[in-house]
Amino acid sequence: MKILNKMKFIFISLLIIILQFIFIPTPNAYAATTPSLGQAASFGILSGTYTNTVGGTTINGDLGYTTGPATAPTVNGTTYSPPSTKYSTAGTDQGSALANLNGQACTFTFANGAIDLATDTTHGPIGVYTPGVYCTGASSAASIGAGGITLNGSGTYIFKVNGALTTVANSVVTLAGGASACDVFWAPTAATTLGANSTFVGTNIDASGITIGSTITWTGRALAFGGTVSTTTDTITAPTCPLPTATPTTSSSSTTSSSSNSTGGVPPCIAPAITTVPMILSSTRISPTSISINWGPFAGINTFTVQYGLTNGNWIYNTNVTGFSTTLNALPTNQPIWVQVAANNNCAIGTYGTAMLVGGPSLPNTGLAPQQNVVPWNFLSLFLSSFLKLINE
């Protein structure tokens, strides 16, 4: 009887352990979840002080502030100020969302020190991020360099920056492979500054202040309730998002996928289908041994593979490029080369565009020096031709 009880106890504890494995997912790169933004979701800009001194800014969404701007922007939404309940509730909801983000465990933590998200390779392929919670080291700022970044795959992206967040001029945050602006979050602990002409994506919760540089396209929300937001001829569009689904801890499908990921070792390479076929737009010979080329268009991917050789079809060299131009160096002296470019999503290489000859030679010298004191062939030929003409008529 005692033995039977003991066996029962072992059996039940085993069952509990097994059930735990099935129903409680292990934390991994796919564990990030989208928090609810509540009333803050409809705001393009939510601020304590909103600064805008020139015309040309458009906010597609609601605008909230206590202290208003010198020049009103175009608001395709509603402007809320105290004593509006929506304004104050949005502020509370912003705080709840930030608490949710801060509560989510980091799936990847960068090494201590300022980090350039565009050039970092410690997290994975350069410039490409898959869903997850990315955290900078202690007191470490983050920036997005000229190469920009691509958020690749559907899921939630959270960037917890233990310092300031900056983007350089002309940088681009790109969504690919089903990534949505609704599921991208930035939570810096110091101020955010976006560089001119850049493209930014996601909800940035930063009460330390958000400075949006000149001519920026931002699909997301600048939430700085209690802080300052400033704009200069920018376009901010709050995305229309479905309400966040319940956390996936109770969903059996996500449990199986996460457990297979945790035990499978290598995660699958998730990438968008490459639909773009790049075209070489122009080329310039820089020196006898180097030629620069550029191509387009931009269609969600800004990483490319360039292959080249001395004849069309014989591709003996290749190089990977982030961006839309490169200079090919150490080429055979003064030889034109054939080049073709394909988009590269870091999982696969797409279709190569039509090959092009670049670095063509300089124009030929097709004239010869006129010489004097020789047989006047031109006169003779002139005479002969006029004679023939005469007898022809």
Added chain:
Amino acid sequence: MKIISKNIYKIRVGLLLFLITLALFSILFLSHLIHSIPKRAASQIDKVSRTSSGLPVRLLIPAINVNADIQYVGVTANGAMEVPNNIVDVGWFKLGSRPGEIGSAVISGHLDGKNGEAGVFANLDKLKTGEKIYIKDSKGTLQAFVVKESRIFNPGYVDKIFSKNDSAHLNLITCDGVWNKAQNSYSKRLVVFADITQ
């Protein structure tokens, strides 16, 4: 005496008639020869194809009486396109596209010779927009191109002459401008841009 002089007269008349006939024949022959040059160029332009698998062998431009053999040229030591080794042939840039392929096929030809005689492209400047250029390849296929524009460039690199990949282009180059003794070159280059006929 009278009979002899009569005979001499007859011989003289006969000789004169013979010479006149000879002259007439030679004139006829010469005129035929002159007329036949453009006719021969034209007679080769019968079946035009859009696809080519051979290498270019002959360039025909009826509008300016060009019917020239094609040499294959590359790049000189200082990075310029080579030119044909005589003034009657033209040179196809063999490192680039073939005529009819996607890309720019480029052909150069001399403007003049050492003694000032006219080169194969002496009249290239007279070629007008809309006029036809034909290329015969090694398999006998004929391809037609239509002149889009003529432009004058300074000597040097002009990438758009060699680097295009939107359709099949044919660009003809010769010299233009005035002779620059110091640089041993003419001051300008004339480029005729043509596209394959649709």
